[in-house]
Amino acid sequence: MIQLYIPLNFLGVIYREIKQSLADMERLFALLDQNREIADAPDARPLQTQGALVRFNHVDFSYESKRQILFDVDFTIPAGTTTAVVGHSGSGKSTLSRLLYRFYEVDKGAITIDGQDLRAVTQDSLRHAIGIVPQDTVLFNDTIAYNIGYGKPGATQEEIVAAARAASIHEFIESLPDGYASMVGERGLKLSGGEKQRVAIARTLLKNPAILIFDEATSALDSKSEQAIQAQLKDIAKNRTTMVIAHRLSTIADAHQILVMDHGRIVERGTHQALLATGGMYAQMWERQQARGDEELPAEALA
Numbered sequence: 001m002i003q004l005y006i007p008l009n010f011l012g013v014i015y016r017e018i019k020q021s022l023a024d025m026e027r028l029f030a031l032l033d034q035n036r037e038i039a040d041a042p043d044a045r046p047l048q049t050q051g052a053l054v055r056f057n058h059v060d061f062s063y064e065s066k067r068q069i070l071f072d073v074d075f076t077i078p079a080g081t082t083t084a085v086v087g088h089s090g091s092g093k094s095t096l097s098r099l100l101y102r103f104y105e106v107d108k109g110a111i112t113i114d115g116q117d118l119r120a121v122t123q124d125s126l127r128h129a130i131g132i133v134p135q136d137t138v139l140f141n142d143t144i145a146y147n148i149g150y151g152k153p154g155a156t157q158e159e160i161v162a163a164a165r166a167a168s169i170h171e172f173i174e175s176l177p178d179g180y181a182s183m184v185g186e187r188g189l190k191l192s193g194g195e196k197q198r199v200a201i202a203r204t205l206l207k208n209p210a211i212l213i214f215d216e217a218t219s220a221l222d223s224k225s226e227q228a229i230q231a232q233l234k235d236i237a238k239n240r241t242t243m244v245i246a247h248r249l250s251t252i253a254d255a256h257q258i259l260v261m262d263h264g265r266i267v268e269r270g271t272h273q274a275l276l277a278t279g280g281m282y283a284q285m286w287e288r289q290q291a292r293g294d295e296e297l298p299a300e301a302l303a
């Protein structure tokens with residue numbers, strides 16, 4: 001029995017390894033595919049930002065021809081301000097960020113940054129101008145220094161350390177046996193959700209983008225890490241055009257503007273106070289959240 005068990009167990013390990021590297025390849029192909037769909041226009045110019053005002057101008061969008069996802073979405077994020085997007089799961093929040101990054105093309109309307117249509121600028125310059133702190137940061141199977149330095153090609157070790165310090169992850173990295181040379185990712189050291197987000201924040205600080213997209217994690221971190229990360233993000237977002245895809249209302253009460261999405265449409269917009277005064281969908285979500293006394297629960301889970 002033991003003789004049989006050992007090889008089977010060993011096979012299990014190999015199988016997991018293969019599955020994980022396939023997962024890497026899938027991600028790679030998914031990215032390549034997305035890039036293939038979108039090509040630079042022959043006369044595309046580099047995006048020039050001056051404050052980075054973002055405008056969605058009556059945008060319609062569908063991933064597949066039969067199912068429209070966004071309907072006449074129209075809003076402006078004034079330069080240097082923060083707009084939060086809330087709404088039930090599947091209402092189209094993340095789709096907005098994917099369109100701003102130009103992973104997909106809009107069907108109708110236009111998206112502009114400082115008056116330049118995304119279709120008229122080079123993808124390189126667009127992606128250079130946007131920093132994303134995703135819900136779940138994927139780490140490359142490489143050193144932690146590489147994973148942070150990826151934000152800025154050619155970054156020096158000093159710059160990487162400075163970004164890590166600013167993201168409050170330097171001390172953690174120094175405590176690892178191999179420090180900045182420690183291998184992380186699927187085949188290396190596994191980091192907690194909060195640590196991974198800090199790596200993403202350090203990466204973004206190094207990139208220093210004109211526009212920041214923050215896709216808030218659905219699963220709450222412990223509240224101490226959560227508060228620390230929120231404070232850091234507030235710092236990065238200051239005077240930077242920022243779009244927050246929010247899952248917890250408590251984290252966005254001071255956004256300059258909140259957009260409430262429902263089935264692909266913006267159904268309400270305004271500040272936290274104004275939306276509460278209106279007594280609409282946002283106010284209901286907020287009340288439910290308050291009544292349960294559980295600020296950390298995702299808004300859509302309370303719907």
Ligand code: ATP
Nearest residue numbers: 063064069087088089090091092093094095096300
């Ligand atoms: P959540 O809060 O759960 O992240 P969301 O509001 O961000 O949801 P989106 O991810 O923008 O929602 O998705 C909006 C709709 O588009 C959903 O119905 C989803 O199933 C659909 N959708 C998302 N990505 C794709 C895709 N690649 N192909 C086809 N449909 C998609």
